[in-house]
Amino acid sequence: MKTKNSYKSPERQKFDAEVADYFLKKKDQYGLLAFIEWKRRQFKLEHELDIFDIAVEGYIRGVSKISSGEDIGNSLAWLKTTCLNVMREHYSKKRKKQQKEIDFSLVEYKLTSKEDSALLSEQDVKALLVAIKQRLSPLDFEVFVLRVLEELSWSEIESRMELQSNAALRKRYQRLKKSLQDYFFNIDNALLEDYGLSPVNRS
Known part of the structure; x- marks a missing residue:
């Protein structure tokens, strides 16, 4: 029926x-x-x-x-x-997903590059770090600083923080990268452009 x-x-x-x-x-x-x-x-x-x-x-x-x-x-x-x-x-x-990954990779590069053309002023770095810090938990921000700014290995970070395994740190870093990728993309790269971090035109 x-x-x-x-x-x-x-x-x-x-x-x-x-x-x-x-x-x-x-x-x-x-x-x-x-x-x-x-x-x-x-x-x-x-x-x-x-x-x-x-x-x-x-x-x-x-x-x-x-x-x-x-x-x-x-x-x-x-x-x-x-x-x-x-x-x-x-x-x-x-x-969009690829663009987020490119945007964040460029942030990492700009913050750590030794090339004169890529260097940010101290004021720009501080402003960028403030924006990043607002998006992350204190623990995630510490991981970001140790990995990106101090360029420590995962073993060195694990030893410094004395709280997580190498694998757990990597997973945490991937999550915080995702959070920042979403942030940078959702503001239409405004922050990146303000600090000279917009991706190179690939057209």
């Missing part, structure tokens, strides 16, 4: 039937799956996103749109656009 929740509107039934047909036409060079495979290669996401996972995400978004009373129209064209957006979103997140 069908329950109330199992009811599908005519629009949903039509959409489901069309999607099932698109999934069956795997070798159609103009079909949905061929389009996804082509765009996935363009975004270099072959090893990160499965073709069917992208298609299923597009289908789920279509179901949600129909359930809200909106019209999809040409389902193939709509799904291609939606699946393209799914890949764009993933690619954007990937680039």
Whole structure:
């Protein structure tokens, strides 16, 4: 017996039937799956996103749109656009993550570099350290200072702090890096730019 929740509107039934047909036409060079495979290669996401996972995400978004009373129209064209957006979103997140890692690596470099062109003034260093200190716990900030400014090895830091194992210190450092990466990125690199720490233009 069908329950109330199992009811599908005519629009949903039509959409489901069309999607099932698109999934069956795997070798159609103009079909949905061929389009996804082509765009996935363009975004270099072959090893990160499965073709069917992208298609299923597009289908789920279509179901949600129909359930809200909106019209999809040409389902193939709509799904291609939606699946393209799914890949764009993933690619954007990937680039943002890479940018955070680049930003923080540059902070580490600028704070420790001996090259004249990379040196910060004492005032700039103090201002940057104040901003970093506000983002970290006292213990995390101590780890940051010992590792980045004093350039101690993990064994030396472990001996100096007398409280954690080498592996635990590394994990703590990775967490504090993540916190700072999020901070620097979320303020749109304003702090980095203020102190001459913005990434080199790679365009």
